[in-house]
Amino acid sequence: MIKIDTQSVDFYYGDFHALKNISMQIEANTSVAFIGPSGCGKSTYLRLFNRMNDLIPGTRLTGSICIDGRNIYDKGEKVDQLRKNVGMVFQKPNPFPKSIYENVAYGLRVNGVKDESYIEETVVKTIKQVALWDEVKEKLRESAFALSGGQQQRLCIARALAISPSILLMDEPTSALDPISTGKIEDLIHELKMQYTIVIVTHNMQQAARVSDKTGYFYLGELIEYDNTRKIFTNPEKESTQNYITGRFG
Numbered sequence: 001m002i003k004i005d006t007q008s009v010d011f012y013y014g015d016f017h018a019l020k021n022i023s024m025q026i027e028a029n030t031s032v033a034f035i036g037p038s039g040c041g042k043s044t045y046l047r048l049f050n051r052m053n054d055l056i057p058g059t060r061l062t063g064s065i066c067i068d069g070r071n072i073y074d075k076g077e078k079v080d081q082l083r084k085n086v087g088m089v090f091q092k093p094n095p096f097p098k099s100i101y102e103n104v105a106y107g108l109r110v111n112g113v114k115d116e117s118y119i120e121e122t123v124v125k126t127i128k129q130v131a132l133w134d135e136v137k138e139k140l141r142e143s144a145f146a147l148s149g150g151q152q153q154r155l156c157i158a159r160a161l162a163i164s165p166s167i168l169l170m171d172e173p174t175s176a177l178d179p180i181s182t183g184k185i186e187d188l189i190h191e192l193k194m195q196y197t198i199v200i201v202t203h204n205m206q207q208a209a210r211v212s213d214k215t216g217y218f219y220l221g222e223l224i225e226y227d228n229t230r231k232i233f234t235n236p237e238k239e240s241t242q243n244y245i246t247g248r249f250g
Ligand SMILES: Nc1ncnc2c1ncn2[C@@H]1O[C@H](COP(=O)(O)OP(=O)(O)OP(=O)(O)O)[C@@H](O)[C@H]1O
Pocket: 013, 016, 018, 036, 037, 038, 039, 040, 041, 042, 043, 044, 045, 056
């Protein structure tokens, strides 16, 4: 089943043409990695999936992006509904200045959930889901800032998952983490893609190879090649892809 269907997308920051004629289909319950040199448009494209670029003045989009068959840019589409369905995790862990528990409960509370026992059940379930439970179960009421960077990032993933999205966007989620924390997040991505569709931007080629089913290689705002990850990393069609994955530039 196609989860995200992008057709002929062009995107502009003012006069700057940041994404050029991108078409791509992402299947449900798979993980897709975006790779490419700095400034090629990976984050810009990722942010289109939950309309994060709407907040930037002077931007313009043409073409269509459908999620579950609906164009998310159609008039009348509700952005808050969209963002419930499409969660996001950023490069630097960004927990709120609240307790571990309240970080995960936050999304439920802002969505009007009042049932405390349901909130508690969800918080516990979600913290277990991100394999953080054993590390935090004794200190759920302590500040999230007391956690390590890797724990904070897993907490941010839990916060995103608590409101039951079906898509999880991750923009370089491990670039600020040590190798062990990175490994834990990569293991988690393997687990999560059974239930979620995951799109991850990464500069780490090994990471793309380890965690993704398909990989898209971007260069100067164009999607140069999009294929099975194994194919991209062993036998890409385009010379530009080959040059990038072998480290000849970027
Ligand atoms: N808010 C903005 N206003 C104007 N131009 C922007 C804005 N954000 C990004 N750009 C430009 O759009 C292009 C793509 O940027 P983007 O952040 O999507 O690249 P990226 O592939 O994610 O790079 P990196 O790997 O460094 O994160 C760049 O040339 C960038 O300068």
